[in-house]
Each structure stands twice: as structure tokens, then as C-alpha cells.
Amino acid sequence: MKLLTVIISSDLLDEVSRLISQAQIDCYVRLAEAYGISHRCKGSLGDDMPWEATVLMIAGEREQLESLAENIETAIKSKDYQPCLRMMLSPVDRVWMH
Numbered sequence: 366m367k368l369l370t371v372i373i374s375s376d377l378l379d380e381v382s383r384l385i386s387q388a389q390i391d392c393y394v395r396l397a398e399a400y401g402i403s404h405r406c407k408g409s410l411g412d413d414m415p416w417e418a419t420v421l422m423i424a425g426e427r428e429q430l431e432s433l434a435e436n437i438e439t440a441i442k443s444k445d446y447q448p449c450l451r452m453m454l455s456p457v458d459r460v461w462m463h
Contacts, residue, residue, distance in 0.1 A: 366460060369430040371421040371437065372401065372451040378419045381437055385423065388433045396420040401449060416449050430454060 373381055375397075385393060399418040423430060434452050441450050 366424060366457040367427045367430050368455045368457050369421075369423045369425070369434060370451075370453045370455065371423065371434075372399070372418050372449070373421070373437075373441075374448040374450070375417045375419045377441065377448055377450075380440060381421065384433065384436050384440060385421070388429060388436070390423055390425060390429075390433070393421055393423040396422070401451075418449065424457060424460060427454070 371381065378395075397419055399420050400415050401418045402415050423433070425433075431454065434454065437452065438450070441448055
């Protein structure tokens with residue numbers, strides 16, 4: 366089991382949520398009202414600006430999450446601007462579900 370953490374510009378939430386649904390993910394956690402500052406993200410207001418982010422935490426099997434991450438990256442790269450995106454795939458030692 367793995368955990369994919371996706372940190373995206375909030376304006377991309379609908380598009381990324383659609384990709385998650387297409388991947389048939391059973392459940393994920395959305396943390397809103399996160400903020401980031403990146404020297405690499407370029408926005409319409411200038412460089413090195415704080416950006417409003419959404420954090421998504423998705424548990425699943427490695428192959429499924431890697432495929433989802435690739436689909437998200439492909440969709441984001443097709444934009445005519447450079448939105449902020451960070452994704453991390455981490456191991457999960459144990460899961461409790463009730």
C-alpha cells in the first residue's frame with residue numbers, strides 16, 4: 366500500500382478530481398486552505414508569490430497511484446501557464462478503516 370500526496374493550485378481541483386474519479390479511487394482526503402510559496406512556480410501576478418493550494422491524500426496500490434500521478438502530470442503540462450504541482454508517493458505501513 367502507498368500514499369500519494371498531491372499538492373496543487375486550487376484552480377486545478379476540479380480537473381484533478383475528475384482524473385481521480387476516472388482512476389476509480391474509492392476514497393481520498395482533501396485538505397483545503399493550504400498555502401505554498403515556490404520560487405519555481407510562475408503565476409500571472411509574478412514570481413515567488415504565495416499560491417493557494419489544495420492537498421489531496423490518496424491511498425492505494427503502487428501501480429494505480431503511479432498511473433494516476435502520470436495522468437495528473439500530463440494534464441498539468443498541457444496548460445499554457447505553469448501551475449504549481451507537487452506529488453509524493455510514500456509507503457504506508459498500516460491502515461485502519463472503520
